[in-house]
Amino acid sequence: MSKRSSAKYKLDRRLGENIWGRPKSPVNKREYGPGQHGQRRKGKMSDFGTQLRAKQKLKGYYGDVTEKQFKRTYEEASRMKGDTGQNLIGLLEQRLDMIVYRAKFAPTVWAARQLVSHGHVRVNGVKCNIASRRCYVGDEISLGTKAQEMALVLEAQTLAERDIPEYIGADGTKVTFNRVPTLDEVPYPG
Template identity: 70%
Template sequence: MSKRESSKYKLDRRMGENIWGRPKSPVNRREYGPGQHGQRRKSKLSDFGVQLRAKQKLKGYYGDISEKQFRKIYDEANRMKGDTPENLIGLLEQRLDAIVYRAKFVATIFAARQFVNHGHVTVNGKRVNIGSYRCKPGDVIEVREKSKQLAIVMEATQLAERDVPEYVEADHNKMAATFVRIPNLSDVPYPVVMEPNLVVEFYSR
């Protein structure tokens, strides 16, 4: 198992939740955490612990974004007008790797980032290889012609475990998607409950 695969599954088990709603998640078999102490009785988390957990879960969901990058996104969300938790989710969902994942061009958010990094995606006809690239409403994200027949793409479009949300219009015949609008928290199809309000509390301490 690759380092990325193992860390992904470790996150699931550490949180005790199937964060991405994947059938292969080890949480489906073992709900306790990883390591030799994983089966100990869970102690009640402090307020700080609850907030930290919420941050780790949200950060992990988007491919385990680095702390520096995640803090930068939070700071920007905090500066924007409106509700900071909603702004935070909106900024995360505008990431190119998140949209590639939402459009079901690949099976996982980790694969989406790698797919973008390897130059398989264009935005409005121009190749973009930065997963954190921020898309705007109306942007057209497309799989490059030579990449459309890759097995990873063919398999992902057939996945029944998740649907394309309404803020992304995907055409799997053309392997193109349009980012329709910036979503609200209630629009995002998280398999588990995300609490960006607790993330805001964490950074506001």
């Protein structure tokens, strides 16, 4: 089950950006925040506020990752060699729900989480229902036979608003995780 506690487009409006690049986002119509005080809420952002906003945006983009998961991922990224930001994005992109989303098996991150949690996704031929499972280089991710005929999956594969990135090798109903992406390879909208 997804951990989203509020409407996903409300997150867009609260942050003032179209996070997922979706054409239906209300930020395209109203740039101000949600609620009765949304139009008045302007002011100088402190350094802490800027950092908090960036963290909330990143957590929201990856499907409302819980604070505990995000902190654990950040600590692991800081222990790795190299740039912590690059490592963090690489670890977040290795999550099974993100690979399912990037492979265009699902139209949204939440639909990808649901597809995984309902047991429609197989990793190296074994059914997996844990959306936060880490995939490694060379893993094959495929859909079950029922999921290949689902209207949601067929609709997602015809979406023209995003492409399958190079670090995921696609061949029909199977995708292979080729390598851990760098920050500039991740297709963030904006």
